[in-house]
Amino acid sequence: MLTRVTLAATAALLLVGIGGTAMAQDSIKARKDGFQTSKNAMAEIKDLLGSDKVAQVGPAAQRMSAFAAQIPTLFPAGSDKGDTKAKADIWANNADFTAKAQAYEAAAKGLEAAAASGDKAATAKQFAAVGGACKACHERYRAD
Numbered sequence: 001m002l003t004r005v006t007l008a009a010t011a012a013l014l015l016v017g018i019g020g021t022a023m024a025q026d027s028i029k030a031r032k033d034g035f036q037t038s039k040n041a042m043a044e045i046k047d048l049l050g051s052d053k054v055a056q057v058g059p060a061a062q063r064m065s066a067f068a069a070q071i072p073t074l075f076p077a078g079s080d081k082g083d084t085k086a087k088a089d090i091w092a093n094n095a096d097f098t099a100k101a102q103a104y105e106a107a108a109k110g111l112e113a114a115a116a117s118g119d120k121a122a123t124a125k126q127f128a129a130v131g132g133a134c135k136a137c138h139e140r141y142r143a144d
């Protein structure tokens with residue numbers, strides 16, 4: 001009887017474990033997609049600034065801030081395993097990692113606001129700040 005209960009409990013734990021792994025893999029895919037969207041938005045904004053279309057920068061900046069807000073939820077425990085370049089430091093220094101995600105979100109929102117003002121120099125400056133936010137996080141938390 002006791003053995004049967006133990007077996008059932010073990011099976012349940014195993015299922016939870018498998019479910020957790022599947023969730024971790026989904027998170028890895030979702031964050032990679034989001035980072036690719038960020039990369040594409042950066043390229044789009046660079047082109048827009050190059051052709052003086054400052055007012056059109058807003059939607060791409062908004063896509064970035066929307067994704068940035070989700071970053072902390074896309075690195076659940078266990079998602080350091082699999083096809084990922086996320087460094088273990090993310091979980092060891094989670095408050096700092098979250099702060100870096102928030103810095104990215106704030107910079108992207110600042111870019112949207114600068115674009116809305118129509119001021120090209122301010123928009124270019126804020127675009128550089130967003131690039132700096134990507135770099136600050138990658139340097140510490142993404143493997144090469």
Ligand code: HEC
Nearest residue numbers: 032035036038039084085086100101104133134137141142
């Ligand atoms: C808070 C930290 C953080 C910020 C901010 C950040 N990244 Fe990343 N980025 C990561 C991590 C960690 C990975 C590795 C994800 C993985 O492999 O699971 C990554 C991966 C990527 C990838 C590769 C995705 C793939 O398909 O493997 C690209 C491209 C990328 N980031 C672009 C950007 C750009 C552009 C920005 C800024 C506009 C940015 N990132 C901001 C942490 C960050």
